[in-house]
Amino acid sequence: MSTFVRSYAKINLGLRIGPRRADGFHDLRTMYTTIALHELVSVEVEDGDGIEIRCDDPRVPCDSTNTCHKAAALVLEALGLRSKVLISIEKRLPVQGGLGAASGNAIATIFGLERMLGKELSAKERAEIAEKIGSDLNLFLYGGLTLGTGRGEEVWPLPDLPSLPLVIVTPEVGVSTPVAFKAWDSLTHPEGSVTINEFNHLVYEWLSASGVPALSGDRAETLLLDLVRTGISNDFERVVFPEIPVLREVKCALEREGALYASLSGSGSTLYGLFRSSAEASTAAERLNSSGLKATATQTLPREQYWREMFQ
Ligand SMILES: C[C@@](CO)(OP(=O)(O)O)[C@H](O)COP(=O)(O)OP(=O)(O)OC[C@H]1O[C@@H](n2ccc(N)nc2=O)[C@H](O)[C@@H]1O
Ligand SMILES: Nc1ncnc2c1ncn2[C@@H]1O[C@H](COP(=O)(O)OP(=O)(O)O)[C@@H](O)[C@H]1O
The missing domain is CATH 3.30.230.10 (Ribosomal Protein S5; domain 2)
Incomplete structure (x- = not known):
């Protein structure tokens, strides 16, 4: 069994x-x-x-x-x-x-x-x-x-938070996490704490302004978008994009297809774009697929659903 x-x-x-x-x-x-x-x-x-x-x-x-x-x-x-x-x-x-x-x-x-x-x-x-x-x-x-x-x-x-539609695109290239961290060291070592401090500040502001601890109604649906719009970017883009330029092009393609926010995930190589509706995400994924990219429409997975569906 x-x-x-x-x-x-x-x-x-x-x-x-x-x-x-x-x-x-x-x-x-x-x-x-x-x-x-x-x-x-x-x-x-x-x-x-x-x-x-x-x-x-x-x-x-x-x-x-x-x-x-x-x-x-x-x-x-x-x-x-x-x-x-x-x-x-x-x-x-x-x-x-x-x-x-x-x-x-x-x-x-x-x-x-x-x-x-x-x-x-x-x-x-x-x-x-x-x-x-x-x-x-x-x-x-x-x-x-x-x-x-x-x-x-x-x-x-x-x-x-309620789920939000997204499209992921994974180009046929892998990115090694330790290599990406090393590249970051050689690029910006002294700046590290500055970018972390900025993130702390942006997330603190978002938590205070959003009312995340006291969610209610429709407001919750835009909270994730509010979060990414604070400017919490991914530092890895600064080392991975110059190394693998196609990844920057994929991010731009997601933005052209209407993503409200697009970013590299972790150290890559996956890029994702957040969309307002599942229909918009599906259309974008279809168009990206027909342009030769491997795109999949999906959505963020709330905790409640994660636990409910974990065991098959
Ligand atoms: C970068 C991130 C962001 O979510 O995701 P991925 O892009 O790999 O998915 C993660 O921190 C990856 O976590 P994980 O894949 O578990 O990495 P680990 O096995 O712990 O570490 C692999 C190597 O990455 C470097 N490493 C990892 C995490 C960290 N905070 N600092 C590091 O310098 C170290 O060289 C370490 O030996
Ligand atoms: N269960 C596993 N599934 C996939 N890769 C694994 C596993 N265990 C170890 N590895 C190794 O971990 C590396 C990175 O794992 P992966 O989760 O695919 O990447 P990332 O950390 O970028 O999300 C792979 O290159 C693989 O060699």
Whole structure:
């Protein structure tokens, strides 16, 4: 018997990078939101020992470097159990796309394995496991809209907002996250804290003005747009666009198709555009597809829906 878990993607609404820290990571600020695109992770448990990963995509490692492998090993350790664990990943999201696919897979593994073992970890134990594997796993422990601080692993869930239509475009090029951080260091090291301070200020203003803690009616639908319109841009664009010019062109194409806000997600290579309606997003995706780009219309995924639809 297997448990099938939907492993969702994220996008970053703004991302600011601070200086490199003593531990090699960078302080950062970002607003994450889960989106409705997902892949499937299935988890099976048998008598015995060992963790086996299966995935048809050759770009995904099936050894102990796979995020699902790491997650399964840490869950078994935390629970003090021995078991044979079989994990299959049905890959649907881009690899090195800035959509957090590998991170989402690891969190899906934690929840799937808990269910298969009939045991529950505490929220603190889950967060500790997530942090050991990477910087942007913790957002998937909440879903919906979350503020990311620290190296990205400190997450602050915000009240759920209604979903907003968007189009994602992933060009056939991957961007390595550590390489993008290194490029940022050589470009703007001393500026780091300035961009972070600006982000803090913009988000604070938005939180105070928006009434996010006390949502009501139609106003909530424009809150995400209000947020991106504060000017919370993605610092990675400054290093990734000059390196891979086609990404800037894709952002411009999204804007030409009517996106209210377009940006690189994380370190890329995915670009997304936010749209006022699903119909506008679908039309834009069709037009971008016919111009030769790989575009998909989807929407942001509120927390409530994330949890409701996690298990297939
Ligand atoms: C940049 C972001 C933004 O959401 O997303 P992606 O574009 O990868 O999706 C994330 O911070 C990515 O998180 P994640 O993919 O878990 O990265 P990690 O495995 O923790 O780190 C990979 C490498 O990136 C660098 N790194 C990562 C995070 C951070 N705050 N500072 C860093 O310098 C380090 O060199 C680290 O060794
Ligand atoms: N479960 C996994 N799925 C996909 N990639 C994985 C996985 N585990 C480890 N990796 C490695 O992590 C790298 C980046 O992961 P991915 O989530 O696709 O990118 P990003 O961090 O840009 O969103 C991949 O190049 C791959 O080698």
